[in-house]
Amino acid sequence: MFIIDFDDTLFDTHAFKKILPDLEKDLYKESDKVKNLLFSDAVSFLEFLKQTNQPLILLSLGENNFQKTKINITGVDKFFDSVHITADSKELALSVILNDFKNEEDVWFINDKIEETKQVMAGFPQLKPILKISPRFTEDEYRLSLIPYFSTLTQIQQYVQEQIK
Numbered sequence: 001m002f003i004i005d006f007d008d009t010l011f012d013t014h015a016f017k018k019i020l021p022d023l024e025k026d027l028y029k030e031s032d033k034v035k036n037l038l039f040s041d042a043v044s045f046l047e048f049l050k051q052t053n054q055p056l057i058l059l060s061l062g063e064n065n066f067q068k069t070k071i072n073i074t075g076v077d078k079f080f081d082s083v084h085i086t087a088d089s090k091e092l093a094l095s096v097i098l099n100d101f102k103n104e105e106d107v108w109f110i111n112d113k114i115e116e117t118k119q120v121m122a123g124f125p126q127l128k129p130i131l132k133i134s135p136r137f138t139e140d141e142y143r144l145s146l147i148p149y150f151s152t153l154t155q156i157q158q159y160v161q162e163q164i165k
């Protein structure tokens with residue numbers, strides 16, 4: 001099973017905030033621009049994961065309506081078996097998700113935030129984390145996390161492909 005973050009993992013949130021500073025208003029007005037802020041390899045990455053026949057879960061932190069609208073504009077929701085949006089912490093949502101999928105052998109957790117991923121790992125040590133580099137942190141910080149990290153989703157795809165064969 002794959003549990004995947006949205007902001008700065010599948011979607012270029014960094015650019016989104018720069019191009020569309022009035023987030024709430026621009027989200028509805030500029031849906032074409034928002035659509036184009038998915039990382040260019042996001043769809044092929046999700047198609048690859050879909051082909052593994054494992055459940056795909058989107059887990060996003062933020063305000064429910066805003067996140068849902070943003071996710072739906074990009075159209076990636078169709079790849080996921082379920083979409084979880086949580087306003088407080090990912091841990092609570094994860095315990096719900098893991099309870100729904102008790103028999104999954106490997107649970108991959110793909111995220112960009114280092115500390116959040118470490119916290120989640122402390123609560124759920126069975127997870128297999130992968131970090132996607134976001135401009136929010138330096139590469140040194142990723143290296144020091146000792147968690148596998150990559151700059152692109154294509155590289156993550158190659159890594160997963162190696163690991164699951």
Ligand SMILES: [Mg+2]
Nearest residue numbers: 005007008112
């Ligand atoms: Mg993120």
